[in-house]
Amino acid sequence: MAxxxxxxxxxxxxxxxxxxxxxxxxxxxxxxxxxxxxxxTVKTLTPAHLEEIExxxxxxxxxxxxxxxxxxxxxxxxxxxxxxxxxxxxxxxSGGFQVFSLNDLRKIxxxxxxxxxxxxxxxxxxxxxxxxxxxxxxxxxxxMAFDECAPYPAERRYVEDSLARTIRWAERCKKAHRDTxxxxxxxxxxxxxxxxxxxxxVEATVEIGFPGYSLGGLSVGEPKPLMYEVLESTAPxxxxxxxxxxxxxxxxxxxxxxxxRGIDMFDCVLPTRIARNGTALTSFGKVVVRNASCAExxxxxxxxxxxxxxxxxxxxxxxHLIKADEILGLTLISIHNLRYLVRLMRDLRLAIAEDxxxxxxxxxxxxxxxxx
Amino acid sequence: MAxxxxxxxxxxxxxxxxxxxxxxxxxxxxxxxxxxxxxxTVKTLTPAHLEEIExxxxxxxxxxxxxxxxxxxxxxxxxxxxxxxxxxxxxxxSGGFQVFSLNDLRKIxxxxxxxxxxxxxxxxxxxxxxxxxxxxxxxxxxxMAFDECAPYPAERRYVEDSLARTIRWAERCKKAHRDTxxxxxxxxxxxxxxxxxxxxxVEATVEIGFPGYSLGGLSVGEPKPLMYEVLESTAPxxxxxxxxxxxxxxxxxxxxxxxxRGIDMFDCVLPTRIARNGTALTSFGKVVVRNASCAExxxxxxxxxxxxxxxxxxxxxxxHLIKADEILGLTLISIHNLRYLVRLMRDLRLAIAEDxxxxxxxxxxxxxxxxx
Numbered sequence: 001m002a003x004x005x006x007x008x009x010x011x012x013x014x015x016x017x018x019x020x021x022x023x024x025x026x027x028x029x030x031x032x033x034x035x036x037x038x039x040x041t042v043k044t045l046t047p048a049h050l051e052e053i054e055x056x057x058x059x060x061x062x063x064x065x066x067x068x069x070x071x072x073x074x075x076x077x078x079x080x081x082x083x084x085x086x087x088x089x090x091x092x093x094s095g096g097f098q099v100f101s102l103n104d105l106r107k108i109x110x111x112x113x114x115x116x117x118x119x120x121x122x123x124x125x126x127x128x129x130x131x132x133x134x135x136x137x138x139x140x141x142x143x144m145a146f147d148e149c150a151p152y153p154a155e156r157r158y159v160e161d162s163l164a165r166t167i168r169w170a171e172r173c174k175k176a177h178r179d180t181x182x183x184x185x186x187x188x189x190x191x192x193x194x195x196x197x198x199x200x201x202v203e204a205t206v207e208i209g210f211p212g213y214s215l216g217g218l219s220v221g222e223p224k225p226l227m228y229e230v231l232e233s234t235a236p237x238x239x240x241x242x243x244x245x246x247x248x249x250x251x252x253x254x255x256x257x258x259x260x261r262g263i264d265m266f267d268c269v270l271p272t273r274i275a276r277n278g279t280a281l282t283s284f285g286k287v288v289v290r291n292a293s294c295a296e297x298x299x300x301x302x303x304x305x306x307x308x309x310x311x312x313x314x315x316x317x318x319x320h321l322i323k324a325d326e327i328l329g330l331t332l333i334s335i336h337n338l339r340y341l342v343r344l345m346r347d348l349r350l351a352i353a354e355d356x357x358x359x360x361x362x363x364x365x366x367x368x369x370x371x372x
Numbered sequence: 373m374a375x376x377x378x379x380x381x382x383x384x385x386x387x388x389x390x391x392x393x394x395x396x397x398x399x400x401x402x403x404x405x406x407x408x409x410x411x412x413t414v415k416t417l418t419p420a421h422l423e424e425i426e427x428x429x430x431x432x433x434x435x436x437x438x439x440x441x442x443x444x445x446x447x448x449x450x451x452x453x454x455x456x457x458x459x460x461x462x463x464x465x466s467g468g469f470q471v472f473s474l475n476d477l478r479k480i481x482x483x484x485x486x487x488x489x490x491x492x493x494x495x496x497x498x499x500x501x502x503x504x505x506x507x508x509x510x511x512x513x514x515x516m517a518f519d520e521c522a523p524y525p526a527e528r529r530y531v532e533d534s535l536a537r538t539i540r541w542a543e544r545c546k547k548a549h550r551d552t553x554x555x556x557x558x559x560x561x562x563x564x565x566x567x568x569x570x571x572x573x574v575e576a577t578v579e580i581g582f583p584g585y586s587l588g589g590l591s592v593g594e595p596k597p598l599m600y601e602v603l604e605s606t607a608p609x610x611x612x613x614x615x616x617x618x619x620x621x622x623x624x625x626x627x628x629x630x631x632x633r634g635i636d637m638f639d640c641v642l643p644t645r646i647a648r649n650g651t652a653l654t655s656f657g658k659v660v661v662r663n664a665s666c667a668e669x670x671x672x673x674x675x676x677x678x679x680x681x682x683x684x685x686x687x688x689x690x691x692h693l694i695k696a697d698e699i700l701g702l703t704l705i706s707i708h709n710l711r712y713l714v715r716l717m718r719d720l721r722l723a724i725a726e727d728x729x730x731x732x733x734x735x736x737x738x739x740x741x742x743x744x
Contacts, residue, residue: 039698083688321411328416
């Protein structure tokens with residue numbers, strides 16, 4: 001098997017799990033936050049920055065890389081690790097989420113999805129087999145089954161049909177993925193906000209059998225309490241000895257709440273996306289560095305933070321860079337935002353190890369809320 | 373005195389000089405190329421990148437910093453070194469070049485220049501005294517007198533009047549600059565393409581007396597051979613024991629040709645500006661990484677280069693980044709371009725030390741030309 005997951009312990013205060021995930025490119029301590037490098041780069045950062053931040057694993061997007069520069073080019077470059085010079089673990093999604101998001105530009109059939117490129121309008125076809133072929137060429141340590149992420153809100157009937165197809169596609173993905181020693185294929189749990197459909201999804205997907213399970217179709221517009229409820233009803237149904245990945249989540253509070261409910265892996269574009277709007281994430285809530293209030297503020301983004309931005313630069317300087325359209329401003333906030341989430345997960349892991357994740361979460365969430 | 377210049381030797385083959393310039397923030401080996409950080413940042417790079425590149429000194433622009441974020445803010449931040457977290461030497465220009473470039477937006481008087489901001493159209497006034505006041509607040513190791521850079525081509529009569537005013541302004545700058553222990557004020561030689569006016573400028577400016585001399589009004593559109601001719605007639609008139617800075621130059625061939633004619637310091641936006649167009653500078657000429665010819669080229673920008681970009685990334689990857697509008701592409705080419713010029717100057721210094729700068733220049737220029 002490409003990966004090995006050890007559940008080191010479950011916190012006595014909550015359902016939070018401490019784990020160790022071994023992959024061909026290194027060991028990951030969980031719960032973990034994965035920075036997103038959509039187009040084979042985490043926006044505005046070098047791989048050296050990511051190492052300094054202590055990112056353990058990054059995510060990249062199959063849809064984008066399939067269209068540009070093409071998976072075949074990346075295969076010939078020696079795979080994604082070599083192409084982008086990142087020799088720690090990588091996870092790729094299946095492209096499903098992106099092609100389903102194209103709405104008017106795609107047609108769903110049992111065989112797969114026909115879609116037009118958002119770049120040049122050219123016609124393409126992605127199926128379970130094709131998504132696996134592309135991900136095999138990219139060579140990430142962890143890859144995803146090709147699924148449909150149902151929108152929110154959605155009719156039960158739609159979600160039922162979509163889920164049934166996702167299960168059939170999961171079987172085809174498993175069959176298409178042969179080199180299980182090099183890459184671990186995760187199954188994806190869907191079922192919208194319907195707890196019985198989620199249960200059906202878990203049963204069928206676990207029956208097919210995967211080395212890890214992703215929770216898809218969450219953080220798609222529903223209220224946070226609803227997402228937490230789905231996690232509470234679904235996560236306990238999953239095998240304890242396999243890693244659980246909550247796709248596309250998220251904000252600091254959602255990472256903490258998700259971990260308390262037994263999630264091991266998270267990813268989100270939020271920290272790098274809001275950095276490009278001049279907004280920083282801190283343990284006391286968001287700081288809009290772009291705002292005039294930071295113009296003469298010579299303190300760091302987050303006092304006490306050990307990141308390169310906070311050790312060396314003031315809010316006043318970073319605000320100047322943003323107002324002057326200088327890219328270094330985005331780089332510095334991105335470094336901080338990612339380092340903050342890495343630190344948050346590290347502190348959370350320590351709290352789980354010491355059976356105090358409930359106390360930790362209460363304090364962290366209160367501090368976040370007080371600052372907003 | 374803020375700076376100390378030691379002329380270590382002059383090459384026996386050419387007029388190239390090997391020097392050592394000691395400043396309050398460190399020692400600079402000359403000839404030296406200075407990367408430009410217009411708005412208190414070398415575009416797309418962190419100061420850590422600049423250190424890795426082994427940049428010895430960087431340049432920043434008074435006009436831009438005066439307008440945004442304002443020199444008073446930077447003074448309160450502890451000066452430009454502290455504000456931008458660069459504790460090696462810095463040189464600032466006087467703002468003259470930029471305000472004179474505003475054309476319709478400025479009015480020249482004996483007292484100074486009234487101009488409108490290119491950012492918001494607000495009215496400002498820059499004089500010799502004001503330019504020194506602003507540069508005192510910024511706190512660079514080396515600062516420039518407020519001068520007029522005559523355009524090319526220009527009538528002799530215009531250049532004569534302009535030069536006379538530049539000389540009067542140089543006197544006022546020297547008088548206004550009091551803290552000569554902390555910052556060295558350079559005089560600027562003008563006189564357009566008229567060798568006798570250049571000689572008059574040298575005589576008058578040296579008479580006023582400065583710890584270093586800049587050559588302004590070159591590389592403003594004239595043919596390169598004409599610039600070289602002006603350098604040949606002007607440089608020998610300058611005091612041997614003072615550093616000579618050729619402003620706004622330049623391309624790899626101009627750096628070599630300038631050094632052969634006795635220039636010690638250079639700056640130019642070229643390496644970072646063309647990086648943003650996807651073009652790399654190499655010892656065998658320009659490489660347009662953006663071009664389709666690089667799409668499947670898995671070699672580095674410049675084989676053998678020791679920069680972070682060339683050690684770790686292929687042309688194919690960097691081209692992908694540029695085509696996908698990913699900032700890392702600009703960062704990597706900027707790192708390479710600056711490192712290439714730093715290496716070029718280091719190799720040139722070694723050649724001067726070994727009395728073979730003529731041979732070195734011939735070989736380097738032939739290789740550059742063959743590749744173009």
